[in-house]
Amino acid sequence: HGLGADGLAADHTDKPFTVSGILAPTGTPVDRSVHVSLAGIEAIHINWNKIETDPTLARSSSDLRPRAITAFMLGLDSRLLAFNLQREINQYAGEPLLAIFPGVALQELWDLMRVAEQALRIISLLVAAAAMVGLLAVSLAALNERRREMAILRSVGASHLHVMGLLISESTLLTAFGIVLGLVLQNAVLLVLQPWLVDQFGLLLPLGLPGAREWATLGGLQLAGILVGLIPAWRGYRNSLADGL
Structure with missing residues (x-):
């Protein structure tokens, strides 16, 4: 993943995933996607070779909890709150966030x-x-x-x-x-x-x-x-x- 084949892309071919199941077809582009857990994304960025040489660096499953994510979908109980929440998220000073309506x-x-x-x-x-x-x-x-x-x-x-x-x-x-x-x-x-x-x-x-x-x-x-x-x-x-x- 990354910016392509210009040297800035990250290669994780040494950490392959195993397909555990195939979902029923939906007739949408989702059928061509591969779904992995956030913990799996964290795991591919760990230097496992160093852990093999030094067992004290071993990590538990709790260490794979992501500290940051790039995007998520949020549902509201009331549509009337959508614009207020969007303004609050866009004006949040603790993190540069952007809320959009799909x-x-x-x-x-x-x-x-x-x-x-x-x-x-x-x-x-x-x-x-x-x-x-x-x-x-x-x-x-x-x-x-x-x-x-x-x-x-x-x-x-x-x-x-x-x-x-x-x-x-x-x-x-x-x-x-x-x-x-x-x-x-x-x-x-x-x-x-x-x-x-x-x-x-x-x-x-x-x-x-x-x-x-x-x-x-x-x-x-x-x-x-x-x-x-x-x-x-x-x-x-x-x-x-x-x-x-």
């Missing part, structure tokens, strides 16, 4: 992460917009190739609205298929990578259906697909009129 510190961390989250949302919107543009381009390109097909439909009695409905339905079904395929692929990838993510990073990504916000996003994509289908549908409607004339 929730406040985590909120500051999430505020920093929110910038990256917003950037990812913008990227996802751009990807969705590119997908809609691609769908529109493919639909318009296919429309010119299917102009004869539309004329045949009109010749057998299909109305202009029927032709428009077919084109809108095509765009709607393609968008819905893309959404379903995306959900299936997402859960399949998570199912394969979940054990590795938990083991390497302690990151548990749950499987299942999307939440309310995700459903709203998917609904917006579906609506965008329908609106995109209106453009080739209108072009098909005008072409069918011209071909009919």
